[in-house]
Amino acid sequence: MRSALGGLAAALLLLVAAQPATASTTPAQVGLVSFTRASLSGDSATLTLDWGDTARARSYQIFMSRSYSMSSPKVLSSTSSTRTVTGLVRGVSYFFQVRAVNGGAVGSKSSRVGHTTIRSQGAGGGSTYRVMTYNLCSEKCSGWATTRKAPALARIAAFKPDVVALQEAGRLALSPPTGYGQAAYKSAKMLWFNGNRFKVAMTTCPAGDASCMPALRSGWIALGGTRYAVWAELVDLDTEKSTVFVSVHTTPGKSDEAALLRRDETLVLVRALAKLNPEQRPVVYAGDFNSHKNRSNDYLAGVFHSRGYYDAFDLAMSLRRQHHNSYNDFSVRPVISYKWGDHVDHVWVRPGDGKVLSWQNGASIVDGRMVTPIPSDHSPVVVDVRLN
Incomplete structure (x- = not known):
């Protein structure tokens, strides 16, 4: 009797093993994969991927392609639900999909996501500065004074940036928060700086020239049409080293005509800064550039690349919310782009000038939804850069 029962049990086990995967064993689809x-x-780069734990997953397969x-x-x-991929080529874009595995059953692959490995870095042995770029839409978008101003200033205060590059911020002119100074302003673009970290540099006068009057090393640059950028050379109070910071807002629009205008405005900007900065001090360009790498006509990126500048997004050693677009359109549900993250707000730096420690979308998000009132149709982009 025992032998017969044993044979029956073995047969049942073989029958179960032969059954196809069912809904109770097939893992769910992997959700958003983040870097x-x-x-x-x-010359060897790494990328670390992370995704949420997936129902009925016992392991995961990661698919990688260039x-x-x-x-x-x-x-x-x-x-x-995480994996660090090593041995990658520097400055190269890689794409990934992840799927969950449960024995012989596999779930559907995740959406494709991509990121570019760090191309190069400086020694980064100097000071670390937190730079925020933030388009406030203080004049064109409704509700600034009544509902949006306070949460916008709260986002700035939450991150404690050393330098704030603001665009469409005309209704905040000459009114930086306590502890900050205003280094430059023109046509709703401005630069604020932490007064405990920086002072604005002064021009020097030739020896013996009594008629020379020192002036602040800051100002604005006409980019063409009604477009402007503001700049300031800021001196670190501890190290006495100087860095030039820029706030810029280029022409909006997705058309090729608009993209060509942005290219030309960027050319004017970098050429002007080269003349203003003959000592070749580090320059950090921040602003709303109205373009991103997912557009085929992202021509302004080529202008920066030709001069050795790259998006801090692609140089950062730490990333947070990179798939949440910096332009949020006042949507309570965050706007997500899977391939790259379509950010029109950028911080451009020269890799040889230091290391980009972190990049993050500074939106206030709780339980997957934007906290209301949403301060602006753009979310702040916050970058920590350690200069040489």
């Missing part, structure tokens, strides 16, 4: 960290050592079509992918594995 949380990046590193560079010599093509958005995911052709010829390399397949990696992980027993947790």
Whole structure:
């Protein structure tokens, strides 16, 4: 009797094993895959991916390709919902998909996401500065004085930036928060600086020239039409080292005509800064550039690249909310772009000038929804950069 029962049990086990995967065993689809960290050592780069724990997953497969079509992918594995991928080529874009595995059952692949590895870094042994760029839409968008001004200033206060590059901020002119100074203003663009970290540099006069009057090293640049940028050379109070910061707002629009205007405005900007900065001090460009790398006509990026400047987004060692677009359109549900994260607000730096420690979208988000009242149709972008 025992032998017969044993044979029956074995048969049942074989029958169960032969059954196809069911809804009770097939893992769910992996959700949004994010890049949380990046590193560079010599010519070898890494990217760290993270995603939410997936129902019925016992392990995960990570598909990696240098093509958005995911052709010829390399397949990696992980027993947790994170994976650091090593041995990558610096300055190269990689694309990933992740799917959950439960024995012989696999879930659907996640949406494709991409990121560019860090191309190069300076020694980064100097001071660390937190830079925020923030388009406030204080005049064109309704509700500034009644509902949006206070939460906008609260976002700035929450991050305690050392330098704030503001655009469409005309209704805040000459009224920086306590502890901050205003270094430059023109046509609703302005630069604020932390008075405990910086002072505005002064011009020097030739020896013996009694008629020379020192002036602040700050001002504005006409980019063409009604477009302007403001700049200031700020001196670190501790190290006495100078850095030039810029706030800019280029022409809006998705058309090729608008993209060409942005390219020309950026050309004017970088050429003007080259003349204003003959000592070649580090320059940090921040602002609403109305363009991103997912557009085929992102021509202004080529202007920066030709002069050795790259988006801090692609140089950052730590990333947060990179798929949440910096332009939020006052949407309570965050606007997400899977391929890159479509950010029109940028901070451009020269990799050789230091290290970008972190990049983050500074929106206030709780339980997957924007906290209301939403301060602006743009979310602040916050970058920590450590200069040489």
